[in-house]
Amino acid sequence: MNIDKRLITNSDTGNLLKELAQSIQECERFYFSVAFINFSGLQLLLDPIKQAGKKGIKGKIITSTYLNFTDTKSLEKINTFENIDLKVFVTDEREIGFHTKSYIFEYENFYKVIIGSSNITQSALKSNVEWNVEIISKHEDQFIKQVLKEYESLWEQSTVADQDFLTRYEELLQSMENIITSKRQFVAEKGSYIIPNNMQRRAIENLDRLRGFGESKALVIAATGTGKTYMSAFDVKNVKPKRLLFLVHREEILRKAKDTYESLLPNEKITFGLMTGNRKDTDANYLFATIQTMSNSYLAFDPTTFDYIIYDEAHHATSPSYQKVMEYFQPTFTLGMTATPERADNHNVFDLFDNNVALEVRLHEALEEELVIPFHYFGVTDIEGVDLSDVDIDDITEVTKRLKVNERVDFIIENMEFYGHDTEKRKCIGFCVSREHAAYMAEEYNNRGYESVALDGTDSIIKRDSYIKRLEDESDPLSVIFTVDIFNEGVDIPSINTVLMLRPTNSPIVFIQQLGRGLRKHPMKSFLTVLDFIGNHSKTFLIALALNGNRYYDKESIKVAISTGFANIPGNTHIQLDEISQERILAQIDQENFNSMKYLKEEYFEFKKLNSGRAPLYLMDYLKYDGAPDPVKFIDKAKTYLGFVAKVEKDDQLKVLLYDEKFEGVLKELSSMLPLKRIYEFVILRYLLTHKSISLSQAKQEILKEIEFVDDDSVLHAFQCLNQDFYDSVQLKNKLKLCSHEDGVLTKTDDFLQVITQNDQMQKFIEDIIHYGIFRYRKEFKNKYYGVPSFKLYEQYQMIDAALLSNLRKIHTSFRGQGLLANENEYFLFVDLHKEEDIKESINYNDMFLDQKFFQWETPNNTKQSSDRGKNIIFNQDRGINLHLFVRKYKQIETGKTEPFIYIGKGNTVDYKGEQPIQVKIELENEVPARLYTEFTEKV
Structure with a gap:
């Protein structure tokens, strides 16, 4: 058989x-x-x-x-x-x-x-x-x-x-x-065995590049536990400063940092010292100091004493104690490191480091690079006795009341015991909805024989540290700390092996912060157990957004992620939603319109709460947190971000500011370019914020600070774009001109100059858009040169982007058509896999993936095999024609939003048949990743 x-x-x-x-x-x-x-x-x-x-x-x-x-x-x-x-x-x-x-x-x-x-x-x-x-x-x-x-x-x-x-x-x-x-301890003591991981190598390369262009400050943003201290030590080993100052805000971190440096630099003839309340090793080559001590003693040093200064937890650097120290010392190079680049008291941590971000690594990239341990997430449907369907989950008092159910405690313990945890002793953090809820959970756990405590923001640092040490102590019976928010970020408990999500999720940011508490690597654990008790409240679907981790999401991509068990999550991380939770989340996603004003307002105000209740006036605020909303969605709704904020906040002061037509014109012009698909224009504009004009050679030099290479023609094309050479008549009439180009020199217009000099607040808002555009580009495209046309594989693009990125020297808005556009030898194929009439059922079966390597495409209906265009498509390789394929599943998923295309890369015709249209079989140069292929072809 x-x-x-x-x-x-x-x-x-x-x-x-x-x-x-x-x-x-x-x-x-x-x-x-x-x-x-x-x-x-x-x-x-x-x-x-x-x-x-x-x-x-x-x-x-x-x-x-x-x-x-x-x-x-x-x-x-x-x-x-x-x-x-x-x-x-x-x-x-x-x-x-x-x-x-x-x-x-x-x-x-x-x-x-x-x-x-x-x-x-x-x-x-x-x-x-x-x-x-x-x-x-x-x-x-x-x-x-x-x-x-x-x-x-x-x-x-x-x-x-x-x-x-x-x-x-x-x-x-x-x-x-x-x-x-x-044996493990013996190996750990050998500093020569330690080599940088991928994240650390990338950071060091970028720091070298920035210094090569004369930059003296930089910031590294990386999730907790990804090895920032080691990264800084590797860079110090590379730079070899004579005197180093390493500043932190907690003495415990200070000693660990000193130990790390000593292990990595064992034979460098360097002396290491501490500067704390009890020790003053001021003559040490490499001095590790608390900010509290240094802010009281900095005048004892010459301003040029240190060649290299490192600010750990750099988001604290906006505080007065840090500012005194930063303003006094004049090192050759300053490095900031943080997991959360949050804005404090309207001060921007990015500005403190000259807006030079050497590296940014958030949770999903950290998982992919194996910088943190994997997590096993189990989404468990909460007991029927807890009904949150008719309650506002921001009503903490009512939610607390409904969660304080003995039967629920038994259910949580039953699942905690069933799924277990890594290592011998359970070391668990339980995130609760309120102080009352945390106290209740601790009491009920103790009644059932699980030694537990409750901690919240009113408890002293000494008390917190005491309980953390007890939790980490293998011989101490304390196994669970129930808390409210205080462990969301900035608290390091490496050996945590269990996280309990006991509160309704109403923010992807908070969810990711809480998840991140247990992901730091520790010699005794290989994974983190996460138990999430999912209720029937109206925002359950936010869990899927947080877990999915994609910058871009729509109903289809989330539904595919759920149906495939979040197969896009890298490595050994495992995500499992039980059947009831899956159905509940999918039903909510079907009902939600992620593009509606109602949804966008809810997203905005939820983010505002995390911004200490202050209106987030700057786009840069959205770079603070992993899982933050995409502010470009707000721009799409109101033409400018400030326009959106003014509307939802009913802010008369902002509205008055926006009455200035030139100011609003600058905002609209800059906002229309977001998110950037090419960084050149914004780098040039950043330079023009402080200079009257810029030459082509100067522009090239500025661009090379951001990317590894740039061709001269693209720099010229950027000048021409900023000169509005390729705008149509309507755009020329309605858009404010920022720059004028003549004889290879670009000069800012009087209108642009007037706006950035007449009002400090206006200038800050304009700087904010430019810095945000550049930061976001760095994060999404890194410092790679993609050539001309400048496309990154599997990135999102609109049709008009192909005009910009292929240096088209015609009116860009004319670059649209029935699925095929051309700029000389570059052919751009834009394909909708599903017909527009019925996105649920109808599929255009003639345009489709045959598998991950081959794509079937039909030319526009009027294309003949004998025509020049037909021959270029059929014999593209012989005729030197590049076929670029862009694909989207649906043209529109939600009302009011046209979906972008995904760039699949170049391909070559290997077979063809038919006439008007011609059906061609294209072999792709790059096999489509399984995750993306599934998203394009999966029916949900």
């Missing part, structure tokens, strides 16, 4: 975990034999095993003591399932290894056998390079009989994992751990 076979690998399209989870719940019986099981992998299979038990599906599992890699916690957990029989193949009693990795599923008429390289660990199931072959065959097949016979033989040779066995095995593991720990 024929045997069905296929290869299972871990990729964007699927992984072994997905196959096992589905098969466990669909088979009649299952039989596993794996060398290793650890809890990081087992936790991901707990729900499928539980569901199998409810259906009466039974299983047998064999694992081994080989290399002592299987942990006792996993064995104990498996033993709690009545539908599972567990045995262990003991290898220390015999001179053989145990390497089996086989998963056998029995069905009514056939067996499915998966044999390959994967054990039950999070990496093996999700991210490692693994090959597993799935074989499906009838019961009577000889291969199946042989597999079952071998399995039964192993089962007979293995030992029942009873309590006596588990006790003896745990004692063995403990003795082994003591040896491993001492």
